[in-house]
Amino acid sequence: MSRISFSAAIAAMLMLLASASETKATPNCLRDNKPYRLAGDTMEWSMTIAPGVDCIQGLRWSTMQIYNVEVTEKPKSGEIVLVGPGFRYFAKPNFSGTDRFTLLVVGKNRHDEGTSTVEVTVSRPNGPLLVSAVDHP
Numbered sequence: 001m002s003r004i005s006f007s008a009a010i011a012a013m014l015m016l017l018a019s020a021s022e023t024k025a026t027p028n029c030l031r032d033n034k035p036y037r038l039a040g041d042t043m044e045w046s047m048t049i050a051p052g053v054d055c056i057q058g059l060r061w062s063t064m065q066i067y068n069v070e071v072t073e074k075p076k077s078g079e080i081v082l083v084g085p086g087f088r089y090f091a092k093p094n095f096s097g098t099d100r101f102t103l104l105v106v107g108k109n110r111h112d113e114g115t116s117t118v119e120v121t122v123s124r125p126n127g128p129l130l131v132s133a134v135d136h137p
Contacts, residue, residue, distance in 0.1 A: 036116035073102035
């Protein structure tokens with residue numbers, strides 16, 4: 001492959017990656033998510049999400065190894081999918097009010113093995129959702 005065609009291929013790949021990064025990213029939907037200790041503890045997390053939107057969240061904290069994650073209470077107004085040591089929650093398009101789901105996390109924190117329960121309460125954002133367009137010259 002010549003140097004020019006190799007450079008053109010790299011430029012095309014960079015443009016493809018740049019356009020992919022402009023797609024709608026999941027906003028930071030969790031609030032007040034404090035770390036759990038894998039010591040039989042229960043943490044209460046809050047999530048704010050608009051109808052029809054999803055949230056992807058990891059469950060691993062810096063000193064932890066996650067062995068298993070299990071959904072012990074399924075959401076009623078959305079869907080949850082476990083993705084490695086994390087989850088993806090999708091709020092149904094007609095979501096209103098609040099939703100709730102519970103996860104059981106099994107793993108090791110430093111040298112101690114244990115479990116933690118993460119209870120997530122989901123709510124819609126307050127007020128109307130506003131969308132504005134910005135005109136770029």
